[in-house]
Amino acid sequence: MTDFDYDLFVIGGGSGGVRAARTASQAGARVALAEESRMGGTCVIRGCVPKKLMVFASGFPEQIEDARAYGWDAGIGSFDWPSFRKQLHVELDRLEQVYCSVLDKFGVERFDQRARLTGPHEIELADGTRKSAKHILVAVGGHPVRPPFANAELGLVSNDMFLLEELPRRMLIVGGGYIGCEFACMMAGMGVDVTMYLRGGQILNGFDEECRGLVAEMMRAQGIDIHTGTTIVEMDRADAEDHMPRGAGSDAAMGTPAEFNPHPDDHLGGNPKSDTARQAGCPVWVKSTNGREDTFDHVLFATGRAPSTKDMGLEEIGVELGRRGEIVVDEYSQSTVPSVYAIGDVTGRVELTPVAIREAMAFTRTVFMGEKTPVDYDTIPSAVFTRPELGTVGLTEEQAQERGGIDVYCTSFRPMKQSFAGRSGRTLMKLVVDKETQVILGAHIVAPEAAEMIQLVGIAVKAGLTKQQLDATCAVHPTSSEELVTMSAPSRSG
Numbered sequence: 001m002t003d004f005d006y007d008l009f010v011i012g013g014g015s016g017g018v019r020a021a022r023t024a025s026q027a028g029a030r031v032a033l034a035e036e037s038r039m040g041g042t043c044v045i046r047g048c049v050p051k052k053l054m055v056f057a058s059g060f061p062e063q064i065e066d067a068r069a070y071g072w073d074a075g076i077g078s079f080d081w082p083s084f085r086k087q088l089h090v091e092l093d094r095l096e097q098v099y100c101s102v103l104d105k106f107g108v109e110r111f112d113q114r115a116r117l118t119g120p121h122e123i124e125l126a127d128g129t130r131k132s133a134k135h136i137l138v139a140v141g142g143h144p145v146r147p148p149f150a151n152a153e154l155g156l157v158s159n160d161m162f163l164l165e166e167l168p169r170r171m172l173i174v175g176g177g178y179i180g181c182e183f184a185c186m187m188a189g190m191g192v193d194v195t196m197y198l199r200g201g202q203i204l205n206g207f208d209e210e211c212r213g214l215v216a217e218m219m220r221a222q223g224i225d226i227h228t229g230t231t232i233v234e235m236d237r238a239d240a241e242d243h244m245p246r247g248a249g250s251d252a253a254m255g256t257p258a259e260f261n262p263h264p265d266d267h268l269g270g271n272p273k274s275d276t277a278r279q280a281g282c283p284v285w286v287k288s289t290n291g292r293e294d295t296f297d298h299v300l301f302a303t304g305r306a307p308s309t310k311d312m313g314l315e316e317i318g319v320e321l322g323r324r325g326e327i328v329v330d331e332y333s334q335s336t337v338p339s340v341y342a343i344g345d346v347t348g349r350v351e352l353t354p355v356a357i358r359e360a361m362a363f364t365r366t367v368f369m370g371e372k373t374p375v376d377y378d379t380i381p382s383a384v385f386t387r388p389e390l391g392t393v394g395l396t397e398e399q400a401q402e403r404g405g406i407d408v409y410c411t412s413f414r415p416m417k418q419s420f421a422g423r424s425g426r427t428l429m430k431l432v433v434d435k436e437t438q439v440i441l442g443a444h445i446v447a448p449e450a451a452e453m454i455q456l457v458g459i460a461v462k463a464g465l466t467k468q469q470l471d472a473t474c475a476v477h478p479t480s481s482e483e484l485v486t487m488s489a490p491s492r493s494g
């Protein structure tokens, strides 16, 4: 064993990789980590964190409108994107430093470069250096994928949204999953005119139907123009000759286009080193399946992500990849090459930060602490940061109906704060309960702060509590969440 340079070499400094490196080092292992872009990975640099800060920024117009209804002489003024963006990146730089310091503090050797596998125990760094390790952990995450349309490179992906030089006036978002819906609400809140194209009939495929319907209704009420069963058939630069608006240059029609940098490397949805240099895309002319032709300052492709396994040397050494390029692993995150493990988005299991972190900790326990620890994927709560938010845990009503024997407790109301302000927004709370045992199988909330609420209800659902046990908890009044412990009769059974 001492023949190896390290006990563990981690490739990827995102949520999963950093946690695994730190905990393995704490467990006494000699650890190194290579990160080709910025430490912190998707969540910290181009995902959860900047997204949530943008969610906060985009919520103020509504809050100020409410403040006026509550008697404040408040005015919204205008939103200064460049100033927000500057502050956002100061914060991301700070967090990146925190991640670096944590690794340094725990004695993890860092390599700020790309790494690939050249053997079951060998890693090659971009500068040609080779390192050996008893175990290799691949935690390289995923990257956004554009659909295979001609000229799709004219569109942005989520990574680009945090780097925009200026906010678009009009924007088309293609895709209605987590990322599409969250950006639609953020952009609309910041005053952008948002159109969405969905391939299917509704946003947020896989979530509870009633909740999807309500979130879509609320998004439309904010002015988001959602087109279902619609996709792009053709797209081009708006200033291409065929698509110039008559009597006006595209600048006049669309605002000054920022410099356009195509994305030569779709491996990370862009060149990882260009994070600070990337400029916004150009105005785009779009023809859609509904026959409509339109121009947008930007098109955002929120059409899914793929594991970043390209050119990693994985298949060459015998690591099996799945259909989408994900690393196939067992319940202990071990790949088909016993010395190579993989965690996080690159395994295509559940693409959430807390899940990548749990996989990292289970990996450390299994490999470095002698406790074989599988990850528990049952009943993972999550939230979509739309406005209002959607929090979800456990089975949807539709999934539970398939197994049958359920009671559904559901309530929908105008929350006190919004009702007073004359706002039409509704809150929805739903508990899906096993009729016989009364165990709660699922909980779904559409409400302001639903993400905070579902974290707590998630404990009850994970613990296998019954509806009666929830009801035995005294309500906190006046709150919205008290409805979760006061719904007395099922709305329906199935």
Ligand SMILES: Cc1cc2nc3c(=O)[nH]c(=O)nc-3n(C[C@H](O)[C@H](O)[C@H](O)COP(=O)(O)OP(=O)(O)OC[C@H]3O[C@@H](n4cnc5c(N)ncnc54)[C@H](O)[C@@H]3O)c2cc1C
Pocket: 011, 012, 013, 014, 015, 016, 017, 034, 035, 036, 037, 038, 039, 040, 041, 042, 043, 044, 046, 047, 048, 051, 113, 114, 115, 116, 139, 140, 141, 142, 158, 179, 272, 308, 312, 343, 344, 345, 346, 350, 351, 352, 353, 354, 356
């Ligand atoms: C816009 C957006 C919003 C999101 N919001 C949420 C949210 O609110 N809540 C939530 O739970 N999840 C959210 N996610 C998902 C979450 O960010 C991911 O599930 C999580 O970051 C996965 O962690 P990871 O460690 O697997 O990979 P990553 O965080 O992607 O880290 C992988 C790292 O590996 C590096 N890398 C890749 N290849 C190499 C190589 N060959 N050599 C060296 N380094 C390499 C990359 O640069 C990257 O830093 C969001 C994702 C996006 C895109």
Ligand SMILES: NC(=O)c1ccc[n+]([C@@H]2O[C@H](COP(=O)([O-])OP(=O)(O)OC[C@H]3O[C@@H](n4cnc5c(N)ncnc54)[C@H](O)[C@@H]3O)[C@@H](O)[C@H]2O)c1
Pocket: 147, 148, 174, 175, 176, 177, 178, 179, 180, 182, 197, 198, 199, 200, 204, 205, 231, 302, 303, 304, 305, 350, 351, 352, 382, 383, 384, 385
């Ligand atoms: N709040 C959160 O926890 C959060 C936020 C963002 C992302 N994430 C994670 O990241 C993952 C990826 O998010 P995502 O939104 O990119 O993926 P997603 O799979 O949730 O949504 C992609 C959407 O794009 C649509 N689509 C795909 N190809 C298309 C095409 N050619 N034309 C039109 N539509 C097309 C799909 O039908 C789907 O609705 C999520 O599954 C989630 O795990 C989580």
